Amino acid sequence: MNQTDIQDFLQGLQSQVNGDALDEVVACCSFIQLTRGAKLIETGKRHPFLYLIVQGSAKSYYLSEGKEVCTWFAFEGEVVSTMSTFAGHPSNETVELLEDAALIRIHVKDFKALSVNRASVARLITEWVVEHAIFLESLLYLQSLPVKMRYEHILEARPEILQRVSLTDLASFLGMSRESLSRIRSAP
Amino acid sequence: MNQTDIQDFLQGLQSQVNGDALDEVVACCSFIQLTRGAKLIETGKRHPFLYLIVQGSAKSYYLSEGKEVCTWFAFEGEVVSTMSTFAGHPSNETVELLEDAALIRIHVKDFKALSVNRASVARLITEWVVEHAIFLESLLYLQSLPVKMRYEHILEARPEILQRVSLTDLASFLGMSRESLSRIRSAP
DNA sequence: CGGTTCCTTTGACTTAAGTCACAAAGTCAT
DNA sequence: ATGACTTTGTGACTTAAGTCAAAGGAACCG
Numbered sequence: 001m002n003q004t005d006i007q008d009f010l011q012g013l014q015s016q017v018n019g020d021a022l023d024e025v026v027a028c029c030s031f032i033q034l035t036r037g038a039k040l041i042e043t044g045k046r047h048p049f050l051y052l053i054v055q056g057s058a059k060s061y062y063l064s065e066g067k068e069v070c071t072w073f074a075f076e077g078e079v080v081s082t083m084s085t086f087a088g089h090p091s092n093e094t095v096e097l098l099e100d101a102a103l104i105r106i107h108v109k110d111f112k113a114l115s116v117n118r119a120s121v122a123r124l125i126t127e128w129v130v131e132h133a134i135f136l137e138s139l140l141y142l143q144s145l146p147v148k149m150r151y152e153h154i155l156e157a158r159p160e161i162l163q164r165v166s167l168t169d170l171a172s173f174l175g176m177s178r179e180s181l182s183r184i185r186s187a188p
Numbered sequence: 189m190n191q192t193d194i195q196d197f198l199q200g201l202q203s204q205v206n207g208d209a210l211d212e213v214v215a216c217c218s219f220i221q222l223t224r225g226a227k228l229i230e231t232g233k234r235h236p237f238l239y240l241i242v243q244g245s246a247k248s249y250y251l252s253e254g255k256e257v258c259t260w261f262a263f264e265g266e267v268v269s270t271m272s273t274f275a276g277h278p279s280n281e282t283v284e285l286l287e288d289a290a291l292i293r294i295h296v297k298d299f300k301a302l303s304v305n306r307a308s309v310a311r312l313i314t315e316w317v318v319e320h321a322i323f324l325e326s327l328l329y330l331q332s333l334p335v336k337m338r339y340e341h342i343l344e345a346r347p348e349i350l351q352r353v354s355l356t357d358l359a360s361f362l363g364m365s366r367e368s369l370s371r372i373r374s375a376p
Numbered sequence: 377c378g379g380t381t382c383c384t385t386t387g388a389c390t391t392a393a394g395t396c397a398c399a400a401a402g403t404c405a406t
Numbered sequence: 407a408t409g410a411c412t413t414t415g416t417g418a419c420t421t422a423a424g425t426c427a428a429a430g431g432a433a434c435c436g
Contacts, residue, residue, distance in 0.1 A: 062329075069332055071325075071328065083318055083321040083322045083325060086314075086318045087318050087319075087322060089322075092325070092329075115307070115310065115311075116307045117307070119303070119307070119310065122303065122310040122311070122314070123303075123310070125314055126274075126303075126310070126313055126314045126317060129314060129317045129318055129321060130274045130275050130317055131275075132321055133271040133317055133320055133321040133324060134271045134272070134275060134277075136321060136324035136325060136328065137259075137270075137271060137280070137324060139328055140259065140324065140327055140328060140331065141250075141280075143331045143332075143363075144257055144331075144363065146422080146423095147422080147423070148422095166382095166383070167383075167384065168382095168383065168384085175331075175332065176423075176424085177423075177424055177425080178383085178384075178385095179384090179385080179386085179423090179424075179425080179426095180422090180423060180424075181384095182384060182385050182386080183385085183386085183423095185385095186385075186386085334392080335392080335393070336392095354412095354413070354414095355413075355414065356412095356413070356414085364394085365393075365394055365395080366413090366414075366415095367393090367394075367395080367396095367414095367415080367416085368392090368393060368394070369414095370414060370415050370416080371393095371415085371416085373414095373415090374415070374416090
């Protein structure tokens with residue numbers, strides 16, 4: 001994947017950044033390929049990059065009493081980051097690839113620096129963050145439902161998750177035990 | 189509260205915006221006073237304002253099967269908004285004053301318009317949204333704890349809530365029944 | 377091919393938290 | 407104060423979901 005490809009990919013996602021600004025954004029991107037299990041972000045570490053998934057999938061989780069608690073999954077075309085990346089804090093979560101993946105990696109410092117002079121880049125950043133915050137609001141809503149409805153809701157809203165995520169990870173994302181998920185799935 | 193007071197208040201919150209930019213921010217602010225029960229944001233409506241609490245408190249909630257589910261509380265010095273305000277979507281939540289309050293109201297369109305030419309304003313917006321997103325992440329973490337630990341956590345992290353919020357609202361915020369909260373509080 | 381290992385399902389039992397019903401204590405207006 | 411209304415606390419019971427334990431299935435590897 002070369003610079004032109006990256007440009008095309010970015011444009012596919014976002015038409016807001018254009019012309020010279022887009023060239024400058026592309027200049028702080030690089031294309032990388034990693035294998036299943038690779039960690040994009042690790043708990044406790046500061047992370048200067050955000051990622052766009054070209055191909056593959058990732059999960060985010062933290063450990064609670066030794067157990068993984070998944071907070072989200074991400075697929076093609078999605079932005080992968082944690083808010084700590086934007087805020088410059090150490091991350092509370094680990095982000096790990098569920099499949100071999102092709103990614104565009106963006107250096108946040110460079111990206112933020114660009115936003116100082118490029119209003120369109122500043123707007124793009126805000127938009128991504130707002131989108132992420134709305135996503136977090138939807139997760140809170142999901143967790144407020146009784147477990148069976150959580151499963152039904154995700155089945156409805158993001159059926160692709162079922163195809164690509166292990167039931168163990170899905171159960172942890174839905175805030176229930178594997179056994180409960182299994183029973184809900186086999187229920188009439 | 190006049191323009192100078194507003195300026196002082198904003199500067200107390202955020203030193204990032206300075207000089208001319210601050211004057212321009214103040215120009216899209218107005219000071220209002222409202223009584224307990226007033227709704228700043230209503231479910232299903234688009235809302236063009238965000239608020240800073242000078243004095244008083246507010247809660248945000250949505251209705252689920254006729255019951256209020258509180259998502260957060262806000263006090264002096266905090267920014268009150270929902271992400272739908274930034275995104276221009278109808279709100280999923282209602283924000284209501286818990287006490288008579290003094291507020292600075294900011295017109296989001298004007299504010300966003302300012303950010304096009306004022307990088308410091310754009311950064312302020314991003315920072316508020318990032319802060320809100322981190323706050324939402326903390327709420328998700330809270331909800332993942334067993335109920336007793338939720339109470340202990342909030343007691344530790346935000347003891348002022350206990351003084352100013354009814355136990356009914358607090359229970360709903362903590363995702364438990366009033367009875368459970370009452371039992372947890374009276375436990376040894 | 378057989379043997380690990382991991383993932384998922386199922387069954388029996390336990391426990392955390394909810395519901396319902398009622399009592400006690402506060403708040404408020406008259 | 408007095409009565410109406412709201413908020414909080416307690417007890418008895420129910421239910422949802424978790425835990426523990428065991429057993430099929432897939433996938434993986436020599």
